[in-house]
Amino acid sequence: xxxxxxxxxxxxxxxxxxxxxxxxxxxxxxxxxxxxxxxxxxxxxxxxxxxxxxxxxxxxxxxxxxxxxxxxxxxxxxxxxxxxxxxxxxxxxxxxxxxxxxxxxxxxxxxxxxxxxxxxxxxxxxxxxxxxxxxxxxxxxxxxxxxxxxxxxxxxxxxxxxxxxxxxxxxxxxxxxxxxxxxxxxxxxxxxxxxxxxxxxxxxxxxxxxxxxxxxxxxxxxxxxxxxxxxxxxxxxxxxxxxxxxxxxxxxxxxxxxxxxxxxxxxxxxxxxxxxxxxxxxxxxxxxxxxxxxxxxxxxxxxxxxxxxxxxxx
Amino acid sequence: xxxxxxxxxxxxxxxxxxxxxxxxxxxxxxxxxxxxxxxxxxxxxxxxxxxxxxxxxxxxxxxxxxxxxxxxxxxxxxxxxxxxxxxxxxxxxxxxxxxxxxxxxxxxxxxxxxxxxxxxxxxxxxxxxxxxxxxxxxxxxxxxxxxxxxxxxxxxxxxxxxxxxxxxxxxxxxxxxxxxxxxxxxxxxxxxxxxxxxxxxxxxxxxxxxxxxxxxxxxxxxxxxxxxxxxxxxxxxxxxxxxxxxxxxxxxxxxxxxxxxxxxxxxxxxxxxxxxxxx
Numbered sequence: 001x002x003x004x005x006x007x008x009x010x011x012x013x014x015x016x017x018x019x020x021x022x023x024x025x026x027x028x029x030x031x032x033x034x035x036x037x038x039x040x041x042x043x044x045x046x047x048x049x050x051x052x053x054x055x056x057x058x059x060x061x062x063x064x065x066x067x068x069x070x071x072x073x074x075x076x077x078x079x080x081x082x083x084x085x086x087x088x089x090x091x092x093x094x095x096x097x098x099x100x101x102x103x104x105x106x107x108x109x110x111x112x113x114x115x116x117x118x119x120x121x122x123x124x125x126x127x128x129x130x131x132x133x134x135x136x137x138x139x140x141x142x143x144x145x146x147x148x149x150x151x152x153x154x155x156x157x158x159x160x161x162x163x164x165x166x167x168x169x170x171x172x173x174x175x176x177x178x179x180x181x182x183x184x185x186x187x188x189x190x191x192x193x194x195x196x197x198x199x200x201x202x203x204x205x206x207x208x209x210x211x212x213x214x215x216x217x218x219x220x221x222x223x224x225x226x227x228x229x230x231x232x233x234x235x236x237x238x239x240x241x242x243x244x245x246x247x248x249x250x251x252x253x254x255x256x257x258x259x260x261x262x263x264x265x266x267x268x269x270x271x272x273x274x275x276x277x278x279x280x281x282x283x284x285x286x287x288x289x290x291x292x293x294x295x296x297x298x299x300x301x302x303x304x305x306x307x308x309x310x311x312x313x314x
Numbered sequence: 315x316x317x318x319x320x321x322x323x324x325x326x327x328x329x330x331x332x333x334x335x336x337x338x339x340x341x342x343x344x345x346x347x348x349x350x351x352x353x354x355x356x357x358x359x360x361x362x363x364x365x366x367x368x369x370x371x372x373x374x375x376x377x378x379x380x381x382x383x384x385x386x387x388x389x390x391x392x393x394x395x396x397x398x399x400x401x402x403x404x405x406x407x408x409x410x411x412x413x414x415x416x417x418x419x420x421x422x423x424x425x426x427x428x429x430x431x432x433x434x435x436x437x438x439x440x441x442x443x444x445x446x447x448x449x450x451x452x453x454x455x456x457x458x459x460x461x462x463x464x465x466x467x468x469x470x471x472x473x474x475x476x477x478x479x480x481x482x483x484x485x486x487x488x489x490x491x492x493x494x495x496x497x498x499x500x501x502x503x504x505x506x507x508x509x510x511x512x513x514x515x516x517x518x519x520x521x522x523x524x525x526x527x528x529x530x531x532x533x534x535x536x537x538x539x540x541x542x543x544x545x546x547x548x549x550x551x552x553x554x555x556x557x558x559x560x561x562x563x564x565x566x567x568x569x570x571x572x573x574x575x576x577x578x579x580x581x582x583x584x585x586x587x588x589x590x591x592x593x
Contacts, residue, residue, distance in 0.1 A: 089328055106316060
């Protein structure tokens with residue numbers, strides 16, 4: 001369904017947004033596309049949607065090139081941009097805006113209204129909001145309009161860029177079921193989100209992008225096992241200790257026994273990433289006695305975000 | 315055509331559904347009236363115009379000024395404003411993704427804005443026409459309104475050219491209205507271009523006339539003036555038929571140039587990634 005090989009993109013200011021990205025998304029697959037801010041996720045999505053030209057490499061969706069054959073595939077792809085709210089005319093109703101954008105894709109108003117009512121029935125029982133002006137809608141309702149602009153097209157490939165912003169948990173749950181149902185009909189979804197719980201919940205495959213490069217691609221379980229093997233030990237210190245050389249010395253000493261160490265001066269803590277926090281803890285405590293600056297010490301399992309930071313940092 | 319219809323309908327809905335738009339447009343009409351009154355007075359006391367038309371009725375001058383003001387605003391204002399807004403709010407980027415025909419999209423917005431403003435202006439035009447009914451013929455007035463549509467459509471090319479330059483270089487926005495006003499002036503919005511002959515002598519005058527003849531505005535200003543001042547029947551228009559054809563042809567030429575520039579700018583934006591830059 002989507003095939004990208006050796007995609008690179010460098011912006012005029014010299015930022016290498018993408019470097020030799022290879023990605024395959026097959027029919028009926030929901031791919032979670034994760035990475036830190038500025039990793040290149042949105043750049044990739046814009047290239048795949050034909051609004052940005054890649055420097056090198058080839059990309060095809062439904063067998064066609066999104067730049068040169070955009071008009072042929074426009075009905076087959078739908079894009080929910082992360083900043084999609086700003087494209088709305090705020091003085092028109094949600095319905096009018098959705099009709100407008102769907103008309104640009106070649107749908108007629110009868111088709112659009114029918115599909116829209118069907119979706120509203122399915123996703124939000126309090127559907128009257130759709131006929132209100134965008135300017136008086138709540139943040140969540142606006143975001144829902146943004147989602148509906150993409151969903152209403154019922155296309156073969158859906159790009160979702162940060163869809164869960166401002167959406168309440170009940171509606172979000174319905175959106176997740178809708179996306180699962182959508183994929184079960186053989187359609188594909190490329191989902192980016194900073195909410196890793198959402199990615200784990202929905203994706204069949206996860207791709208981790210970092211500094212424009214694909215670091216990992218695999219099934220969520222494999223990726224989680226790989227990433228979540230890390231545990232953390234947080235050592236808190238007082239504000240006045242921030243400038244002490246002993247903190248730096250202590251960190252250097254720990255590097256020999258831990259996978260990664262981050263000094264967070266804003267939170268006043270040293271975070272140690274390791275494979276087994278319990279076995280490492282006595283050694284850490286021993287070192288701490290020597291330096292004597294710790295105010296607190298905590299250990300536990302790293303969440304996916306922390307694990308990604310670790311992996312990306314390697 | 316679907317893109318044109320979608321944009322036309324949406325724009326009309328937007329205009330008609332918002333009270334503030336009505337108010338701002340009515341205010342704009344009053345400002346235009348004031349400007350055109352000034353322009354009317356300039357015509358009245360302009361020797362070249364006096365010699366050319368020999369009409370004394372200020373209302374005619376005001377009506378002509380009002381018409382020209384309306385056309386100028388429409389041609390140079392609507393399209394660049396629409397394109398700027400589309401770029402700023404990401405609409406243009408999304409339209410590219412939709413595979414929409416951008417020319418149709420902008421034309422839809424332009425025609426809707428033009429018609430809406432025309433409807434708002436109509437009562438004023440009718441009132442002014444009634445005031446001048448003894449001086450000019452009904453035939454001239456009807457031709458004048460017909461010409462309003464043709465010229466409105468043709469002048470889309472100028473607005474589109476400004477938009478293309480804007481897409482090509484966003485810095486153009488800062489001085490496009492200055493350029494537009496210079497073009498209006500040299501094309502004879504305040505005086506007939508025959509005035510160049512008095513100003514620069516016969517050789518210099520004809521060179522100046524030849525230069526300004528490149529711009530479609532020259533024909534609009536000239537034709538509208540003749541139409542309203544001298545149009546008594548179809549025979550009086552015949553000598554200006556060729557001018558009308560030149561006007562339409564030059565508009566098409568400018569439209570083609572603008573489309574190429576727009577495509578070029580668009581290609582560049584797509585490559586640079588600045589398709590939806592925000593100020």
